[in-house]
Amino acid sequence: MDLDQLFEQGLATRKKVLGDEYVENSFNNADEFSMILQKFVTTHAWGACWGRDGLDLKTRSMLNLAMLSAMGREHELRLHLLGALNNGVTKKEIAEIFLQSATYAGFPAAVSAFKIAREVFKEQGV
Secondary structure (H helix, E strand, O other), X not given: OOHHHHHHHHHHHHXXXXXXXXXXXXXXXXXXXXXXXXXXXXXXXXXXXXXXXXOOHHHXXXXXXXXXXXXXXXXXXXXXXXXXXXXXXXXXXXXXXXXXXXHHHOHHHHHHHHHHHHHHHHHHOO
């Protein structure tokens, strides 16, 4: 698959997971400098990685929640919580993911992740 195809596949997957509005805002708010990153992320993360057949979107979302909580990437965690909900990850599954993260990444990471998840759930009416 060439880069243009990966970009198109990535754009479709990104919109499916994060929503059309979020993705369109990301592109519309990008300037010449940051557009480079938008295109790169869409092609490589969303096209070449998320677009692979090896895992379904729900599993990929669950992995992202674990990794982002472990790394303390709160902004991205908030975004990927929305994506996880879109991909069918339940509140109970999210709690289990963060408890697993507590065991391997530390309790402060899990406390922060639970806090962010509660905020997202409230905002989304979940």
